[in-house]
Amino acid sequence: EDQVTQSPEALRLQEGESSSLNCSYTVSGLRGLFWYRQDPGKGPEFLFTLYSAGEEKEKERLKATLTKKESFLHITAPKPEDSATYLCAVFRGGADGLTFGKGTHLIIQP
Amino acid sequence: NAGVTQTPKFQVLKTGQSMTLQCAQDMNHNSMYWYRQDPGMGLRLIYYSASEGTTDKGEVPNGYNVSRLNKREFSLRLESAAPSQTSVYFCASSYSLTVADTQYFGPGTRLTVL
Numbered sequence: 001e002d003q004v005t006q007s008p009e010a011l012r013l014q015e016g017e018s019s020s021l022n023c024s025y026t027v028s029g030l031r032g033l034f035w036y037r038q039d040p041g042k043g044p045e046f047l048f049t050l051y052s053a054g055e056e057k058e059k060e061r062l063k064a065t066l067t068k069k070e071s072f073l074h075i076t077a078p079k080p081e082d083s084a085t086y087l088c089a090v091f092r093g094g095a096d097g098l099t100f101g102k103g104t105h106l107i108i109q110p
Numbered sequence: 111n112a113g114v115t116q117t118p119k120f121q122v123l124k125t126g127q128s129m130t131l132q133c134a135q136d137m138n139h140n141s142m143y144w145y146r147q148d149p150g151m152g153l154r155l156i157y158y159s160a161s162e163g164t165t166d167k168g169e170v171p172n173g174y175n176v177s178r179l180n181k182r183e184f185s186l187r188l189e190s191a192a193p194s195q196t197s198v199y200f201c202a203s204s205y206s207l208t209v210a211d212t213q214y215f216g217p218g219t220r221l222t223v224l
Contacts, residue, residue, distance in 0.1 A: 004152075031209070031210045032210025034210075034212070034213075036215075041218075042217055042218070043114075043200050043215035043216050043217050043218050044153070044200070044215045045215075046212050046213075046214065049210060049212060051210065087152075087153070089153075091210045093208060093209070093210070097143055097155040097158055097168060097207075097213075098153075098155070098213060100152040100153040100154075101152055102150065102151070102152040103152065
């Protein structure tokens with residue numbers, strides 16, 4: 001059974017304090033790993049897709065990396081507007097859709 | 111482009127009542143999905159439609175039915191609502207089910223069953 005575990009469950013940082021969120025997974029035949037951002041009361045918003053170990057993608061203050069067992073979402077010099085829940089999901093193709101982790105609730109304090 | 115739209119945004123039902131959640135996408139996507147999100151559980155797949163004319167069960171299909179009305183629209187029906195179906199429901203769409211295409215999500219429907 002595919003499993004996706006995100007840690008920490010919650011993280012509180014000061015503005016400008018860089019950190020990383022972790023997504024560890026056990027899935028056979030990973031076809032893609034997705035990161036989404038979700039603001040309160042809204043639907044998940046797509047951030048990145050990573051397809052193979054060693055791949056990295058960046059967008060503004062966010063950088064996602066992938067190994068064979070886990071993915072990291074690095075947040076550099078975060079701002080209060082980066083506060084959100086960050087969701088990780090894995091896809092191994094076919095009828096199973098995305099398997100989501102429970103998310104990391106990130107709060108950036110001014 | 112509106113992307114993925116869902117109606118209604120909020121709904122309160124009594125146990126045993128029925129309702130249909132509506133979803134539409136304007137991205138010409140082939141595949142559509144219904145998820146539910148519960149505190150501490152993450153998003154779970156209820157039903158999906160790989161392409162127009164096909165539907166299949168996901169991880170938690172019990173108590174739900176779906177209809178792929180056309181390429182744009184995918185509805186979720188609760189025939190006899192139960193308190194356990196209190197949740198936030200998200201519709202999503204992607205170009206294809208078989209490759210790692212991005213799934214785009216709607217704003218959600220917040221359902222409470224009393």
